[in-house]
Amino acid sequence: MVLFVIGLGLADEHDITLKGFEAVKSSERIYLESYTSILMVPGFKERLEKLYQKPVILAHRETVELEAESILEGAATSNVAFLVVGDPLSATTHTDLILRAKQSTPSIPVKIIHNASIMTAIGSSGLAGYNFGQTVSVPFWTEDWKPDSWLERIGENLRIGLHTLALSDIKVREQSAEDMSRGILRYQDPRYMLIPQLISQINSAAQSHKADYLHPDQTLAIALCRMGSEQERIVSGTLQELLDMSNPTEEEARAEEAEDDADELASEAELDKRRAARAEARAKKAFGEPLHSLVIVGRRLHPLERDYAASYACPGSKFLQVAQDVYGCKE
Amino acid sequence: MVLFVIGLGLADEHDITLKGFEAVKSSERIYLESYTSILMVPGFKERLEKLYQKPVILAHRETVELEAESILEGAATSNVAFLVVGDPLSATTHTDLILRAKQSTPSIPVKIIHNASIMTAIGSSGLAGYNFGQTVSVPFWTEDWKPDSWLERIGENLRIGLHTLALSDIKVREQSAEDMSRGILRYQDPRYMLIPQLISQINSAAQSHKADYLHPDQTLAIALCRMGSEQERIVSGTLQELLDMSNPTEEEARAEEAEDDADELASEAELDKRRAARAEARAKKAFGEPLHSLVIVGRRLHPLERDYAASYACPGSKFLQVAQDVYGCKE
Numbered sequence: 001m002v003l004f005v006i007g008l009g010l011a012d013e014h015d016i017t018l019k020g021f022e023a024v025k026s027s028e029r030i031y032l033e034s035y036t037s038i039l040m041v042p043g044f045k046e047r048l049e050k051l052y053q054k055p056v057i058l059a060h061r062e063t064v065e066l067e068a069e070s071i072l073e074g075a076a077t078s079n080v081a082f083l084v085v086g087d088p089l090s091a092t093t094h095t096d097l098i099l100r101a102k103q104s105t106p107s108i109p110v111k112i113i114h115n116a117s118i119m120t121a122i123g124s125s126g127l128a129g130y131n132f133g134q135t136v137s138v139p140f141w142t143e144d145w146k147p148d149s150w151l152e153r154i155g156e157n158l159r160i161g162l163h164t165l166a167l168s169d170i171k172v173r174e175q176s177a178e179d180m181s182r183g184i185l186r187y188q189d190p191r192y193m194l195i196p197q198l199i200s201q202i203n204s205a206a207q208s209h210k211a212d213y214l215h216p217d218q219t220l221a222i223a224l225c226r227m228g229s230e231q232e233r234i235v236s237g238t239l240q241e242l243l244d245m246s247n248p249t250e251e252e253a254r255a256e257e258a259e260d261d262a263d264e265l266a267s268e269a270e271l272d273k274r275r276a277a278r279a280e281a282r283a284k285k286a287f288g289e290p291l292h293s294l295v296i297v298g299r300r301l302h303p304l305e306r307d308y309a310a311s312y313a314c315p316g317s318k319f320l321q322v323a324q325d326v327y328g329c330k331e
Numbered sequence: 332m333v334l335f336v337i338g339l340g341l342a343d344e345h346d347i348t349l350k351g352f353e354a355v356k357s358s359e360r361i362y363l364e365s366y367t368s369i370l371m372v373p374g375f376k377e378r379l380e381k382l383y384q385k386p387v388i389l390a391h392r393e394t395v396e397l398e399a400e401s402i403l404e405g406a407a408t409s410n411v412a413f414l415v416v417g418d419p420l421s422a423t424t425h426t427d428l429i430l431r432a433k434q435s436t437p438s439i440p441v442k443i444i445h446n447a448s449i450m451t452a453i454g455s456s457g458l459a460g461y462n463f464g465q466t467v468s469v470p471f472w473t474e475d476w477k478p479d480s481w482l483e484r485i486g487e488n489l490r491i492g493l494h495t496l497a498l499s500d501i502k503v504r505e506q507s508a509e510d511m512s513r514g515i516l517r518y519q520d521p522r523y524m525l526i527p528q529l530i531s532q533i534n535s536a537a538q539s540h541k542a543d544y545l546h547p548d549q550t551l552a553i554a555l556c557r558m559g560s561e562q563e564r565i566v567s568g569t570l571q572e573l574l575d576m577s578n579p580t581e582e583e584a585r586a587e588e589a590e591d592d593a594d595e596l597a598s599e600a601e602l603d604k605r606r607a608a609r610a611e612a613r614a615k616k617a618f619g620e621p622l623h624s625l626v627i628v629g630r631r632l633h634p635l636e637r638d639y640a641a642s643y644a645c646p647g648s649k650f651l652q653v654a655q656d657v658y659g660c661k662e
Binding site: 007009010017018022088095098113114116117119120121124128130131133135136137160227228304305308311 | 340341343344345347348352353418419420421426427429430443445446448450451455459460461462463464466467468487488491558559635636639642
């Protein structure tokens with residue numbers, strides 16, 4: 001029988017291909033790689049079950065390896081479908097399962113059904129997929145852990161004029177320090193890095209490395225948010241312009257300060273939490289719900305790419321001027 | 332109403348997504364970008380019409396611009412679907428139509444429905460999409476036109492350790508010099524560059540530029556053929572090993588030579604044509620029908636990538652040895 005490894009595409013249960021849908025219908029067992037499934041619409045598993053009229057088994061990323069035996073066991077006697085959000089092979093995460101299937105005795109035929117991923121959706125920015133260099137992932141920084149090796153990757157791309165897709169971090173199945181110290185196994189809500197934090201970290205890393213290839217006012221970028229969904233939002237501008245989009249207005253800042261001052265009982269930790277919540281609300285107002293990704297525009301910007309990307313410029317943006325003056329992109 | 336720009340995916344009519352299929356069904360007029368449609372299965376337009384139960388209008392790439400007016404006119408009063416093989420925005424080719432729709436008065440809403448493209452299918456090589464640099468297109472060389480600026484692009488990628496996807500040229504709607512001189516408007520059969528010619532041109536360009544980053548015996552590559560189709564074929568090895576796959580055996584070479592010698596009436600031009608046909612037949616025997624693409628492996632090869640790609644190594648390949656000795660890829 002066959003192990004189908006099926007991409008579900010970008011946004012919801014209807015992004016599967018007709019071929020993928022047929023494969024699911026022919027399968028006796030259906031696994032959903034759950035790490036990525038939380039990226040989709042709420043109740044995604046249930047929506048899939050309704051569409052497929054079949055139960056769907058959640059497979060956690062860290063246990064796919066452990067469960068590989070039972071997944072492949074099923075595939076010996078009937079078709080098995082393994083569903084992955086986006087394209088199933090955009091990262092190497094699932095190659096282990098596939099290799100095991102091929103190497104088992106007797107070997108299990110594997111059929112990959114590709115689909116769109118964020119690496120396809122970058123086309124919606126107007127920039128040509130051909131002109132992208134390597135992709136980077138930007139992890140959440142903490143107080144005392146600020147990894148920034150991804151900056152040099154962006155630099156490698158920019159030095160030869162290429163665009164970069166920067167993927168923002170997500171944290172799922174995290175435990176709080178408090179729960180861990182008490183031995184309570186409980187996961188916190190997933191956290192998603194939003195555009196303002198992504199850009200802040202990029203600017204901060206560029207500054208601390210004195211990177212001459214990246215400058216808040218002279219580097220163009222395009223925010224890609226909830227690509228492929230009904231809430232898709234694309235915004236272009238300089239790094240600084242995009243960052244400023246989620247700043248509070250002066251009036252808002254005054255009102256928030258007054259509110260905090262008035263609350264004399266609140267601890268500093270509580271105030272910090274409140275400020276973070278406000279920042280998140282403003283980020284979502286400016287860019288919508290996660291997932292957020294960012295394209296950093298390279299020097300080899302073509303006029304056709306520029307015109308399309310400029311159609312998404314944020315209000316008052318100097319996109320075209322920077323494209324001409326800094327990028328040398330003229331008609 | 333809406334202009335839907337819909338990706339058809341990699342191989343046949345069933346690679347459209349459920350969402351794309353619904354959009355087609357809701358559309359009054361359906362255009363198929365015909366330049367890319369010839370890349371698919373034979374009778375593709377008819378297969379689409381059968382699946383959609385609706386007529387499909389062929390739109391030639393060079394006339395999409397001319398036909399844009401009528402395409403958009405239709406979209407003012409009812410939904411229009413514009414179908415593109417692969418992902419509709421992997422190249423910038425169609426951004427012009429989309430910009431026009433947005434800028435027309437009143438503006439026409441555009442909805443992009445992404446899909447897999449060869450840039451997603453590279454995941455099937457086992458190499459991570461993250462580690463790819465820019466993509467290159469390698470055009471057919473002729474007697475006196477041998478453009479090779481793509482070599483330096485491969486070099487840029489290789490110098491920073493990145494993989495390269497090299498797309499092979501296709502020639503469609505070509506006219507023969509003879510027909511043109513006689514004023515006859517007639518197109519020749521499409522021509523597709525196959526793996527052996529692609530590699531020959533790469534080796535030849537590398538040699539004439541004395542490129543130190545690329546060597547037939549020390550550079551690993553992965554041939555990706557008819558990706559996503561039932562005839563998908565993936566073969567890995569050094570550039571030279573892949574090239575040798577379509578060499579004639581000594582016996583074949585002797586037999587062919589004897590056959591040519593015996594045919595005293597054949598002109599040199601006829602013999603050349605015959606030799607080219609034999610080379611094509613051997614290339615197809617080794618790698619299958621077009622389209623063929625090639626991944627050139629970069630130094631930053633990860634052991635997981637290596638193991639998966641090595642599972643496709645051609646018989647007798649030194650893939651693992653070169654990965655260790657030249658690429659420094661150790662467990």
